[in-house]
Amino acid sequence: MFAIEIKDIRKKYKGAEASALDGFSFLVKQQQIVGLLGPNGAGKTTTISILCGIIQPDSGAAFILGKDCMKQIQQIRYLIGMVPQQIALFGNLTAMENFTYIGRLYGLSTATINTRTRHLLERLGLDNQAHKRINAYSGGMKRRANIIASLLHEPEILILDEPTAGVDVQSRAMILDFLKEYRRQNKTILYTSHLMDEAEQICDEVAIIDEGRFVISGAPKELVKNTVNCKRLEDVFLHYTGRTVRDTTE
């Protein structure tokens, strides 16, 4: 069984000229770190939003661990941990208050919340800052707290939308180390990024998406090896998506 199975998904937003997803299909094996790469407006965030049940596709199907994203979304939400691009936390609350509140909404006991939070705070270097308000955190700290909030219910699949965008080098290294460690706990990770070196470094497999369509997938090293005149994953990416700048507007 695949961790994630996407079949011929189509999605066009109201008023948009082009489809965000145009027959996109994609498979993610279990216990892997998979990078979903694409230029701006390629359809990465739309794919993730469909997997989380935030938006509905116009057609096609998506499954997470065999469960239908359109019909069994409540069950799926216990299986996935979503780390969105924006800091999805209550800025006026402390990190600990945020985690307690979120944990309670997942139905976790206070003892479980405390145990898991303590471990994650320590692992992501926030154990001394747990009682400070999120608004007082730096960008890197917010990103790390954002990840902790998504892991409290110990999801089987972690989905991250550009988790290292705009963070300092140390925070970025800490996040990437953590993701590798999390995968070692037999978990699956799907993440999007614009940072090719980062994807090359941590991903078992990457998939390139452009203009809502699947382009290519494979292990980063294999892709580099099999693409003409490419020495790095970035070369592969530019080879398939071109050098034209993709500016997107809402």
Add this chain to the structure above:
Amino acid sequence: MRRDISGLILLLVMPAALIIVMALIQDAPFKDYKELKFDLLLADNDHGSLAAQITNGLKHSKNFYVTDSLDGKPITEAQLKQLLNKGDYKIGIVIPSGVTAEMVNAANIVVNDIAKRTGITTTMPTRELRGQMYIHLYFDPVSKPSFRTPIAAALDKYITYSSTNILMERLSMLSKDTTTTTTDKADLSKIMQGIGLKEEPLNDKGDLMLHINSVQHNVPAWAIFGMFFIVVPIAGHLLREREDGSAFRIALIPGATFYVTLGKIVFYTLICTVQFMIMLSIGLWAMPVWGLPALYPGLHPLLLLPVAVCIAFTATAYGLFTGTIFKTITQALPFGSVSVVILSAIGGIWIPVEILPESMQRLAIISPMHWSLDAVNQVILRNGDLSSVLPSLAILFAIGVLLWVASLIISKRQNRPI
């Protein structure tokens, strides 16, 4: 809650300031003019008994402070007009020369006519009538018609009373000249006062029936207005949560949206209920400190609690609705505040619905504030029991549920987590 204590205090202090200021400002307009006392200038060019009776009557009345001399000299008509024009006084009356003589002559003619019809030979001295004479009434030019009418009616009453007295006096003189009656002047006056008009309470609650006054209207009205103004912080809060992503986090947690929304409704309903109770307490105990009457809470004051909860729930649901239908704070906040002002105007918060134009009275039913005020008025003005407030509460509750359900549907359709 403890994160924003100053916001919470403002939520209570601002409505409190509003109800005190509005009750004070509207105290005079809400009072019957019979309850007020006005300065009145009087120029007596007659110096007769009718003028004396009018002057004495006005001086002893509860409604007027009569000024008939300045610097020890009687006021002239020219001085009176000048003072009114300057705005120093609001009302002036000029009793023209010869008005007593004219009234006595008219009374004598009436008495002679009665005597003739009843076969009494006695006659009073008369002369030809010179036509109707007027006592001149002047107002400060800026006086509103709503002020002039009751004042003119009150003065007319005194003049009629004095004129009647003269007639009675002449009739008494006729009776003294004959042996056909034993009625003296005092008896005649009593007889003439035998039938009067007295307002009675509408039911057996007696003295507990109150007329609306500034406090009875303004305290509940502006407390309700303040409760509905929670629309602004709720909408702002929802939009900020959407913008900072915390609403997205809730949307990702299975089943959390319903409980979080319910939690918000319970919390804000509680805040609004506390706010209403504090406003009522101000009406009960702080208003007398400002020289206003204390709020009368009705015969069933405990009913105000479910009424407050129902109003608070509807106000909260309206806040959720406003926060859901708009994409940005800059859209939601002006809509929230202006719509509350409009709904309060049509709902009778500013001016009681009964005195609005008929078209506006029909429109009032769309305002939840109209039903809120109606429920409160049932308790504090009509001494209503539970059965009398239930219809308004049912409508209010239905509006609240409708807004909540609409918010949930819109939130799902537009993919905007509450």
